[in-house]
Amino acid sequence: MNEVIIATKNKGKAKEFERIFNARGFDVKTLLDYPEAPDIEETGATFEENAILKAESASDRLGKMVIADDSGLEVDALGGRPGIYSARYAGTEKNDDANIDKVLDELKDVPAAERTARFRCVLAVSIPGGGTQTFSGSCEGRILPERRGTNGFGYDPVFYADEMNRSMAELEPAEKNKISHRARALEKLEQTLLTSLEKDGHQWAKS
Numbered sequence: 173m174n175e176v177i178i179a180t181k182n183k184g185k186a187k188e189f190e191r192i193f194n195a196r197g198f199d200v201k202t203l204l205d206y207p208e209a210p211d212i213e214e215t216g217a218t219f220e221e222n223a224i225l226k227a228e229s230a231s232d233r234l235g236k237m238v239i240a241d242d243s244g245l246e247v248d249a250l251g252g253r254p255g256i257y258s259a260r261y262a263g264t265e266k267n268d269d270a271n272i273d274k275v276l277d278e279l280k281d282v283p284a285a286e287r288t289a290r291f292r293c294v295l296a297v298s299i300p301g302g303g304t305q306t307f308s309g310s311c312e313g314r315i316l317p318e319r320r321g322t323n324g325f326g327y328d329p330v331f332y333a334d335e336m337n338r339s340m341a342e343l344e345p346a347e348k349n350k351i352s353h354r355a356r357a358l359e360k361l362e363q364t365l366l367t368s369l370e371k372d373g374h375q376w377a378k379s
């Protein structure tokens with residue numbers, strides 16, 4: 173089976189990529205399978221810069237094509253925060269629950285109509301000798317006053333997805349993969365990379 177390497181240590185992201193890539197006949201490996209890949213500091217000022225940093229450092233080390241995902245939540249009433257700091261919003265230990273509590277607390281006096289937000293995802297694909305390309309996706313919604321649902325990861329329990337009329341954590345994995353920022357970025361990546369993957373002998377069948 174052909175494999176795709178995703179430069180992430182986030183198990184929630186990894187599961188979503190697995191679902192999508194397995195359906196296309198690809199095995200998914202993450203940095204948890206490649207302990208020799210360097211632990212990279214996300215020093216970029218944008219999702220794009222961080223995604224490129226993660227993809228290139230892993231691809232350089234492994235000598236293989238690598239996809240990286242930098243993503244996060246932008247809350248309008250917070251001027252776009254937590255943004256690129258989404259994973260570490262409440263501290264460097266990356267605690268999803270504490271991150272949610274911090275956002276809810278900051279929004280406690282903000283009325284429903286002003287709680288608009290979006291998830292953003294930038295995927296960077298780095299191919300040894302073939303450069304790096306980026307693809308972005310977003311998903312619009314609102315921040316709920318409290319958690320709803322138990323699926324997904326990160327901020328999913330408090331993100332009400334406008335298109336589905338439910339919180340992200342109330343969606344089945346297949347439903348989230350229809351509308352998520354990550355799925356949308358991946359759709360663009362798929363279009364563009366189809367040709368180069370086929371050239372490499374990979375079969376990326378469209379389902």
Ligand SMILES: O=P(O)(O)OP(=O)(O)OP(=O)(O)OC[C@H]1O[C@@H](n2cnc3c(O)ncnc32)[C@H](O)[C@@H]1O
Nearest residue numbers: 180181182241242243244245258259325326327328
């Ligand atoms: O860098 P890697 O190893 O991939 O893992 P990470 O968790 O640090 O990933 P990011 O730096 O891209 O930070 C993304 C954070 O944004 C949030 N996030 C991203 N996508 C999400 C989603 O689909 N649902 C809920 N929260 C999400 C969540 O808190 C993530 O930890």
Ligand SMILES: [Mg+2]
Nearest residue numbers: 182214242259
């Ligand atoms: Mg990170």
